[in-house]
Amino acid sequence: VSEERNREAVKHLWAVFDAFEFARAAEVLSPDFVCEWPQSRERIRGAADYIALNEGYPGRWRCRLHRLLVDGDRAASLVEVTDGSTTVWASSFYELRDGCIERAVEYWSTPFEPRPGREQWVERF
């Protein structure tokens, strides 16, 4: 039951981000939620600041949840984020309690060109 609540919480987070209804993220974020982005060594403390930051990001981005795993009080998601021209992928690792997200560590991935010299092992799609 707890795992199902955790699963629904992460689904809700990305659904409201996709809908651009950022304030509703507070329904599943702990007030003292903390998010970390190791790539830029940035940390956002508090659901309010996390929501404000996301609201303030320029552009209209759609979020499509491709994968969601729940393992006890931890979850991982893979979300494709696109504004129609640029696509990035968010890999997020969550810690939850009773369906409430307390912590996230997020990694952002952008398109890249295949490294030359490995064509013999690779096909393109």
Added chain:
Amino acid sequence: VSEERNREAVKHLWAVFDAFEFARAAEVLSPDFVCEWPQSRERIRGAADYIALNEGYPGRWRCRLHRLLVDGDRAASLVEVTDGSTTVWASSFYELRDGCIERAVEYWSTPFEPRPGREQWVERF
């Protein structure tokens, strides 16, 4: 029990990559293992080609498994990969059967500079 075998399989994969004993990855990869990298739209078919590609990548890379979630026959890992000067993070989403990895979709993340204008919501670490 199946989840524990799946967990051990992913741990083994990254342990042998960290040890640069690539051939031993075959112990946990299905022969018809398929790996996809959506960022470059590359697909590697077969454990042998996946091992050869990784063996052929230049440099001595250490792999540190930070996070590992198992949800039935699916798993997700977050691994910090570094050669001592460059650091990248691999987010991998696996499909397994009886402790054997059949499919992986991997996303690579590299360091980036914080976007200007969000300092009021962010602390650095």
